[in-house]
Amino acid sequence: MSDARENGDWGKQQTSEAALSARLQRLNEGLGQARDAAGHPSESSGAQRAATASGYAKGFRLSSELVAGVVVGAGIGWLLDRWLGVSPWGLIVFLLLGFAAGVLNVMRSAGLIAGPALGEGNRQGPDR
Amino acid sequence: MQLDPIHQFEIKNFVPLFNLGGHQISFTNSALYMFIIVGLTSVLLIGATTRRAVVPGRLQSIAEMCYEFVANTVRSSAGTEGMRFFPFVFTLFMFVLLANLIGLIPYSFTVTSQLIITVTLALLVFFIVVGYGFWKNGLHFFNLFVPKGVPKLILPAIVAIEVLSFLSRPVSHSVRLFANMLAGHITLQVFAGFVIMMGSAGILGLFGATLPFIMVVLLFALELLVAFLQAYVFAILTCIYLNDAIHPGH
Numbered sequence: 528m529s530d531a532r533e534n535g536d537w538g539k540q541q542t543s544e545a546a547l548s549a550r551l552q553r554l555n556e557g558l559g560q561a562r563d564a565a566g567h568p569s570e571s572s573g574a575q576r577a578a579t580a581s582g583y584a585k586g587f588r589l590s591s592e593l594v595a596g597v598v599v600g601a602g603i604g605w606l607l608d609r610w611l612g613v614s615p616w617g618l619i620v621f622l623l624l625g626f627a628a629g630v631l632n633v634m635r636s637a638g639l640i641a642g643p644a645l646g647e648g649n650r651q652g653p654d655r
Numbered sequence: 656m657q658l659d660p661i662h663q664f665e666i667k668n669f670v671p672l673f674n675l676g677g678h679q680i681s682f683t684n685s686a687l688y689m690f691i692i693v694g695l696t697s698v699l700l701i702g703a704t705t706r707r708a709v710v711p712g713r714l715q716s717i718a719e720m721c722y723e724f725v726a727n728t729v730r731s732s733a734g735t736e737g738m739r740f741f742p743f744v745f746t747l748f749m750f751v752l753l754a755n756l757i758g759l760i761p762y763s764f765t766v767t768s769q770l771i772i773t774v775t776l777a778l779l780v781f782f783i784v785v786g787y788g789f790w791k792n793g794l795h796f797f798n799l800f801v802p803k804g805v806p807k808l809i810l811p812a813i814v815a816i817e818v819l820s821f822l823s824r825p826v827s828h829s830v831r832l833f834a835n836m837l838a839g840h841i842t843l844q845v846f847a848g849f850v851i852m853m854g855s856a857g858i859l860g861l862f863g864a865t866l867p868f869i870m871v872v873l874l875f876a877l878e879l880l881v882a883f884l885q886a887y888v889f890a891i892l893t894c895i896y897l898n899d900a901i902h903p904g905h
Binding site: 591 | 834881
């Protein structure tokens with residue numbers, strides 16, 4: 528009886544092993560496809576290559592992107608306050624937007640999200 | 656030798672030329688170095704390409720390497736259509752590269768450590784991107800700011816953020832080059848100053864001065880890398896921005 532159970536267990540194990548290997552294969556295929564899809568843009572976006580050329584340059588690049596976003600947002604907000612007399616709302620709103628833009632810049636230059644020209648639907652665009 | 660690390664960035668008026676809107680326009684050391692850079696680039700490239708040997712000599716190899724390097728950069732990040740901007744990108748790259756390298760020669764002046772120079776270059780790129788984008792795509796250029804697949808509710812905020820991100824490009828583009836060169840040269844000068852200060856403090860100081868001297872040598876190697884890397888980054892960012900003007904995600 529215990530033998531039968533063991534047999535059953537063994538059979539189950541075997542099927543689960545087969546299922547596992549099938550799943551692994553599927554995952555591998557999926558990974559390969561994803562790599563192919565991602566391979567072309569990352570290969571062609573040389574900014575990423577430039578950034579990885581040196582950690583120092585990369586850190587500098589990312590920090591300057593963030594600071595640029597915040598500074599431009601604050602500048603536009605301040606100018607709007609002066610011209611439209613809506614102080615302090617222009618500065619508040621545009622500083623926050625600028626911070627968001629800075630974070631967006633950082634994520635883009637780090638290659639975490641696609642650039643603006645690479646919207647959905649034109650992923651198979653000619654280059655980039 | 657000057658111990659003041661900022662002294663090297665001082666603008667000296669050589670020949671006062673004329674007044675423009677209350678501002679004195681003069682021929683400065685900055686202008687002199689820019690002429691030197693342009694002259695050197697021209698001499699190098701024209702001299703290298705006159706022989707046009709099938710088997711390139713030393714100079715011709717340098718010119719061909721520069722050409723291929725920039726051409727590959729442009730092709731890979733702006734596509735073959737971006738090659739119409741190749742002369743522009745190549746000029747920018749050579750100018751920035753030579754400015755950075757010439758600035759590393761002791762007692763020389765670094766043109767790219769002046770914010771006004773890098774801002775001018777970055778704004779030139781920015782306006783070319785905007786101008787070419789509108790000329791080629793018309794109002795489709797605005798699609799750059801409207802990502803697809805975003806819910807209508809948050810679209811205004813996203814568009815505002817995208818516009819700000821676009822406007823912040825010349826800032827980060829220029830400040831990166833300027834700050835890298837400025838910081839590098841100040842660090843070099845500070846460590847070189849340590850060598851002099853310790854060296855003048857007797858025999859014990861002379862031994863102590865070897866430590867900052869080693870640092871100067873290492874920093875110089877780093878600066879050489881940074882000089883090349885920043886020229887490359889400046890060129891590649893130009894290509895990426897031009898790519899947005901050529902294909903604004905329509």
